[in-house]
Amino acid sequence: MAYTVGQVARVAGVTVRTLHHYDEIGLLSPSGRTPASYRRYDDADLERLQLVLYYRELGFPLEEIAAIIDDPAADPAAHLRRQHELLTVRIKRLQEMVTAIEFAMEASKLNIQLTPEDRFEVFGDFNPEEHEAEAEQRWGDTDAYRESNRRASRYTKDDWLRIKAENEDWGRRIVAVLASGVPADSPEAMELAEEHRQIISRWFYECSYEVHTGLADMYLADERFTRHYEDVAPGLAAYLNEAIHANAISRA
Amino acid sequence: MAYTVGQVARVAGVTVRTLHHYDEIGLLSPSGRTPASYRRYDDADLERLQLVLYYRELGFPLEEIAAIIDDPAADPAAHLRRQHELLTVRIKRLQEMVTAIEFAMEASKLNIQLTPEDRFEVFGDFNPEEHEAEAEQRWGDTDAYRESNRRASRYTKDDWLRIKAENEDWGRRIVAVLASGVPADSPEAMELAEEHRQIISRWFYECSYEVHTGLADMYLADERFTRHYEDVAPGLAAYLNEAIHANAISRA
DNA sequence: CCTTGACCCTGACGTAGCGGCAGGCGGGAG
DNA sequence: CTCCCGCCTGCCGCTACGTCAGGGTCAAGG
Numbered sequence: 001m002a003y004t005v006g007q008v009a010r011v012a013g014v015t016v017r018t019l020h021h022y023d024e025i026g027l028l029s030p031s032g033r034t035p036a037s038y039r040r041y042d043d044a045d046l047e048r049l050q051l052v053l054y055y056r057e058l059g060f061p062l063e064e065i066a067a068i069i070d071d072p073a074a075d076p077a078a079h080l081r082r083q084h085e086l087l088t089v090r091i092k093r094l095q096e097m098v099t100a101i102e103f104a105m106e107a108s109k110l111n112i113q114l115t116p117e118d119r120f121e122v123f124g125d126f127n128p129e130e131h132e133a134e135a136e137q138r139w140g141d142t143d144a145y146r147e148s149n150r151r152a153s154r155y156t157k158d159d160w161l162r163i164k165a166e167n168e169d170w171g172r173r174i175v176a177v178l179a180s181g182v183p184a185d186s187p188e189a190m191e192l193a194e195e196h197r198q199i200i201s202r203w204f205y206e207c208s209y210e211v212h213t214g215l216a217d218m219y220l221a222d223e224r225f226t227r228h229y230e231d232v233a234p235g236l237a238a239y240l241n242e243a244i245h246a247n248a249i250s251r252a
Numbered sequence: 253m254a255y256t257v258g259q260v261a262r263v264a265g266v267t268v269r270t271l272h273h274y275d276e277i278g279l280l281s282p283s284g285r286t287p288a289s290y291r292r293y294d295d296a297d298l299e300r301l302q303l304v305l306y307y308r309e310l311g312f313p314l315e316e317i318a319a320i321i322d323d324p325a326a327d328p329a330a331h332l333r334r335q336h337e338l339l340t341v342r343i344k345r346l347q348e349m350v351t352a353i354e355f356a357m358e359a360s361k362l363n364i365q366l367t368p369e370d371r372f373e374v375f376g377d378f379n380p381e382e383h384e385a386e387a388e389q390r391w392g393d394t395d396a397y398r399e400s401n402r403r404a405s406r407y408t409k410d411d412w413l414r415i416k417a418e419n420e421d422w423g424r425r426i427v428a429v430l431a432s433g434v435p436a437d438s439p440e441a442m443e444l445a446e447e448h449r450q451i452i453s454r455w456f457y458e459c460s461y462e463v464h465t466g467l468a469d470m471y472l473a474d475e476r477f478t479r480h481y482e483d484v485a486p487g488l489a490a491y492l493n494e495a496i497h498a499n500a501i502s503r504a
Numbered sequence: 505c506c507t508t509g510a511c512c513c514t515g516a517c518g519t520a521g522c523g524g525c526a527g528g529c530g531g532g533a534g
Numbered sequence: 535c536t537c538c539c540g541c542c543t544g545c546c547g548c549t550a551c552g553t554c555a556g557g558g559t560c561a562a563g564g
C-alpha cells in the first residue's frame with residue numbers, strides 16, 4: 001500500500017505542509033519517492049505517523065518525539081502503554097480544572113471572595129501549558145462550542161432575578177425541612193437536594209449526580225462554603241451534604 | 253492588595269517574561285506602576301489573568317482571548333460556564349483517544365492488522381491539535397511520567413514468553429468452562445473474567461472494571477476481535493463479554 | 505552610609521511548528 | 535493535446551514566548 005502526501009494528510013487529519021515539515025526535519029520521511037520525486041508513504045510510515053501524532057497531542061516537542069520513537073529500547077506496545085498512561089494523567093489534570101471551575105462558580109454564586117491561591121491552585125504547583133493551534137477555527141465548527149456560546153450569552157436582568165428568587169425559595173424550604181426534624185435521607189430532604197441539582201443544571205452547567213456529590217463534599221471541605229450555609233441555619237451544611245449523597249445513591 | 257511581577261508569576265505558575273509579553277500586547281496590563289516603573293498588579297488583574305490562563309489552556313490564541321474577555325456581553329459567570337463546557341468537551345475527546353489506544357493494544361495483543369482508518373479515526377474528522385509547550389520539562393518532573401517510563405521500558409524475552417504462556421493457559425481454561433456448559437455469570441466464568449482483567453493490569457495498563465467492560469463491548473462491536481475469539485471457540489466472544497459484565501457488576 | 509544580592513526595567517534577537525504563497529513540473533481524463 | 539488538480543521546492547511570515555544584555559532599585563546587613 002502506497003499513499004501520496006495528500007492522501008496521508010486527509011486520512012490523518014493534518015495538512016500537506018505539516019508532512020513536508022516532518023520530512024524536512026527528518027521526523028517522518030516517506031519511505032520512497034516516485035521518479036518525479038513525489039513522496040510515497042507506506043503502511044510503516046503511517047504507523048510512525050500515528051505515533052508522532054499521539055505524542056504531539058500529548059505535548060511533546062517534535063525533536064523529542066523523534067528521540068522517543070527512534071529509541072531502540074521501546075517496542076510498539078511500550079509506546080501504547082506510555083501513551084495510555086500519559087493520557088490518563090492529562091485527563092486527571094483537566095478534571096481538576098473542572099473542579100476548580102465548579103469551585104469558582106459556587107463561590108461566585110454565594111458571593112465568596114477567592115484568594116489568589118484559590119484562583120491559581122490548579123496552575124500553581126505544576127503547570128502543563130497547553131496551546132492548541134487553530135483551536136478557534138476548529139472549536140468553532142463543533143456543536144459543543146456553539147452550544148457553549150449560546151448558553152454562555154449573558155442572562156438578562158430578569159433571568160438573574162428569577163435565579164435569585166428560585167434560590168431563595170429553595171433556601172426557605174430546606175431550612176423548613178431541616179427545622180422540622182426529618183432526617184437528611186428522607187424523601188422530603190432528598191427531593192430538595194434533587195431540586196438543588198436541577199437549578200444548577202438549568203442555569204449553570206450540566207450537573208450530574210457525580211458532580212453534585214462532589215459539590216456537596218466541597219460544602220464541608222471548604223470552610224467558606226460551610227460558613228455560608230451555617231450562617232443560614234446551623235447544621236445546614238452537613239444536612240445538605242447528606243441529603244445530596246442520599247439522593248444521588250437513590251437515583252443511581 | 254498589590255503584587256509585583258515576580259509574585260504574580262510565582263502564584264500563577266507562569267514566567268515573568270510571559271507577563272511582560274501580555275503587557276506588551278495589551279492582553280493584561282497591570283493596573284499601575286511604581287515611581288520606578290515597576291509593574292503593580294491588583295486583585296482585578298489577577299482575576300483577569302485567571303481567565304486568560306484558562307482560555308489559554310483551552311487552546312485559544314491570545315488575540316482571541318482578549319476579544320472574548322473584553323466582550324462586554326459576557327459576565328464572569330458566563331466565562332466560567334463556557335470554560336466548564338469546553339473543558340468537558342476536551343475531556344471527552346481525550347477519553348476517546350484512550351479508547352483508541354486500548355483498541356490498538358488489544359489489536360496488537362491478538363495480532364490483528366489495523367487499517368489506516370482505524371489508526372487515525374480519532375484524528376480524522378475533527379482534529380483538535382494540541383501542543384503543550386515545555387511539556388517535557390514539566391512532565392519530566394512528575395511521578396506519573398517517571399512511572400510511565402519505568403513501566404514502558406521493554407519487556408525481556410522471558411517476560412513475553414510468560415505473558416504468552418499465561419494467556420494461553422487462560423485461553424484453555426475459559427474454553428473448558430464454556431464447553432462445560434455453565435452460564436457466563438457463574439462463579440467459574442466470572443473468576444476467569446477477573447483473571448483476564450488482572451493479566452491486563454499486570455502486564456499492560458491499569459484496567460478498571462469500567463475499562464474492562466468497555467473492552468468487552470469492543471469484542472462484540474468489532475468483527476475482527478469477534479472473529480479472533482470465535483476462531484478459538486464458537487460462542488466465546490459473547491460468553492466472555494457476558495462474563496466480564498457479570499464480574500464487573502458483582503465486584504462493584 | 506554603603507554595599508550586596510535579589511528583583512525589576514526595557515530592548516532586541518532567537519526558536520518551534522507550522523501557514524501560505526510563488527513558480528514550476530506531472531499525470532490522467534476527456 | 536489540453537485542462538486541471540495535485541505535487542514539488544524555496545522562502546517569508548506568524549505566534550508566544552525564551553533568553554540574553556545592559557542597567558536601575560530596594561531592603562537588609564556590616
